[in-house]
Amino acid sequence: MENSNKQNALDTSTFLRVRKWYLLALAAIAITIILANLLIQSHLNSQLSDSRVINVAGFQRAFSQKLVKEILLLNETPSSQKKQHILAEIEKTLEVWKASHLGLQSGSIELNLPKENDSEILSLFKILDPHHKKMVGAVEKILSQKNISNSDFNSQKSILLENEREFLRLMNDIVNKYDSRSNSKLQNLKHKEYWLLALSLLILLLEIFFIFKPLSVQIRKTISNLMQSESKSVTKSKKIESLLIEKEKSLKELQELNFVIDNAALFASARADGSIVFISKKFLNLLSVEREQLSKPLSELLTTDEGQQRYLKEVLKNNRKNNIRNEEIQITTVNKDSFWLDISIIPMHQASKQQSILILCSDITERKQNQLKLxxxxxxxxxxxxxxxxxxxxxxxxGQEEERKRIAKDIHDGIGQMLTALRFNIESIDISNREKTVEKIAYLKGLTADLIKGVRTATFNLTPPELSDHGIFPALHKMTSELAKLTGKNILFENKIEENMRFNSLAETNIYRVTQEAVNNAIKYAESNYILVSIKFSNDILSIIIDDDGKGFNTSILGEVPKNNSDGGMGLFFMKERISYINGRLFINSILGKGTKVTINYKIQNKED
Known part of the structure; x- marks a missing residue:
């Protein structure tokens, strides 16, 4: 006991000594930091003052040049109003120039300038003063005489020009002196900071050798003592562990009971033969059962349906192992009310080794009803x-049937009739009558040309070869140019994409068909002066815009149910369906009397080179 007290006293004295030296070291570092900060703040204040002085001295040169320039400008200005303005500027500049000259030597609160004490700089100002006074006198004389003669003006101007160069030279020397003095102060501050840094590093080294090293030795001893104490405590803990195991069994039963109380309002407990040990009040109210009826087995108490009773009895009988079983069961009460219960069957061990079960229930009737509705x-x-x-x-x-009928009608009414006419005209040629033969041959040539044009028109409305061979851009270009030739309409094509891009064939086909339908609608119904098809690509979105300046239409019909009639009411429906099929978007904007704009947007997923 006595050794332990001595050890504690020794430890206390060691830590007190270490703490004292540590505080002293921290105080020394703090003092060096404060000194460094004071030096820096002092230098910054001095630097601010020096920078202000250098700035004002530099402006003195600019003001002298400005005065000379304004005097020269005054002589060359014919307008009296401009002369008055220049004179006001000269007077303002002269006032600032004189005040700054005096403030640089004697100091000025208004200009925030300190009094100059440097003898070398003051001697330069003494040399500069005569030139300054002469220039000031010349300017003041010009300002005092409103109608000064040219000879007097030129005389004063000569004085200004003679003294300006010497003034600028001396002022440059003064500014250089200011700058040299500022640099000297900065170098002096650097040397002081180096000394303070060396002092701080020395203090840190002393802390390492006289504080941290002894402290680490003491900590090592303390850890050794702690490890010895730990080995003793492990032996004691083993004795306690056997007691904790017994307590854990009791704690486990209490945790199971807490689980029942905290998480279930519907719960019951039953013996191995199915008889009820306990049942909650809320459970009894749900089942519409009185406590006098608890002599029945749990399976009969839960439901009045015999099939459900047999199933519950089998479930409760087979769940005697150490595992928890969950069931969703529909029950029927004595009042013929039907409920769905989420039942958890938990085996429990009692001290007598006889097994019983705990029933936890949740009313899920509403969830089941919602699930059925869903x-x-x-x-x-x-x-x-x-x-x-x-x-x-x-x-x-x-729509496909209508398209077939339209193609058949075009072939029958156009190509078929022209072929019939061609045949009759060929059969009616009389070679002996040379003049009529020549006329018929000429007519046959025109008829043949019309026939070729009709065939090209019919085939062009089918899938063009450019679409599969070269892609959507060349195909649309070909379509607009061909339709312009066939219909005589002013159909323009604008491609703002530099390279030719390929997409999957399904997307290209549907985009082509929708564009073709939009252009055909503009040709048939718009009565427009022009139709513009433009293509652009931005942010992985391909946009095709079909714009016309026609008569437009009422966009309210876009929301109506499509009708399959001869007026082409299915066109807009098929355009929407095609774009929707490739996950694109279709926008149709139209203003009566101003035209229609159809925009097709297609989000690019995988581009094909």
Whole structure:
């Protein structure tokens, strides 16, 4: 005990000594930091004053040059109003120049200038003063005489010019002296900072050898003592551990009971034969059962349905192992009310080694009802989507049939009739009548040209070869140029993309068809002066714009159900469907009397070179 007290006293004295030296070292470092800060602040204040002086001295040179320049300008200005303005400027500049000259020597509170005490700089000012006074006198004489003669003006101007050069030279020497003095102060501050840095490093070295090193030795001894104490405590802890194991069993049962209380309002406990040990009041209210009826087995108490009773009895009977079982079960109470319960069956061990079970329940009736409603809504939405797809499919089939009828009509009415006329004219040629033969041959040539044009028009409305061979850009260019030739309309094409880009064939085909439909609509219905098809690409979005200056239309029809009639009411529907099929977007803007603008946007996923 006595040794322990001595050890504690020794440790205390050691730490007190280390703390004293550590505080002294910190105080020394703090003093050096404060001194360095004071020096720096003092130098900064001096530097601010020096910089102000150098700045004002530099302006003195500029003011002298400005005065001379304004005097010269005054002589060359014919306008009296401008002369008055120049005289006001000269008077203002002269006042600042004189005040600054005096402030640099004697100091000025107004200009924030200190009094100059440097004899060398003052001697330079003494040499400078005569030139300054002469220049000031010349300017003041010019200002005092409103109608000064040219000879007097030239005389004063000569005085200014004679003294200006010497003034500038001496002023340069003064500014250089100011700058040299400022640099000297800065070098002096650097030397002082180096000494303070060396002192700080010395203090840190002394701390390492006389504070941290002894302290580390003391800490090493303390850790050794702690390790010895730890080995003793491990032996004691083993004795305590056996007691804790027994307590953990009791604690486990308490934790299970806390779980029941904290997490379930519907709970019950049953013996191995199924008889009830305890059941919560809320559980009884849910089942509409009185406490006098608790003599029944738990399976019969939970539900009145015999099938459910047999299932619950089997579940409770088979769950006698050390695992928790979860079930979602529908029960029927004595009042014929139906509930869904989420049941957790937890085996429990009692001190008598007889096994019992704990029943934790949650009422999930509302969740089940919502789940059923969700399934019904999902089925309903699925059926609605299927009906919509069937309607769209039927409209697409009808549109394809209309397109076939249109192509057949174009071939029958155009190409077919021209072929028939061609045949009749060929058969009616009489070689013996040379003049009529020549006329018929000329007519046949024109008919043949019309026939070729009709065939080209019919084939052009089908898939063009440029689309598969070269891509969407050349195909659209070809389409606009061909339609311009065939219809005589002013159809323009503008491609703002420098390189030719390829996309997947499905996207190219649908974009081409939608653009073709938009251009054809403009040709048929717009009555426009021009149709412009422009292409641009930005931020991985391909944009194709079809713009015309036609009569426009009422955009309210865009929301109406499409009709398959001869007026082409299915066109807009198929344009939307095609763009939607490739995950693109279609915008249609139209103003009556001003024209229509159709914009196709397609987000690029994978570009093909």
């Amino acid at each position: 399934e019904q809504l999902t089925q309903q939405n699925f059926e609605e989507r299927m009906n919509q797809k069937r309607l769209q499919a039927s409209q697409i089939v009808e």
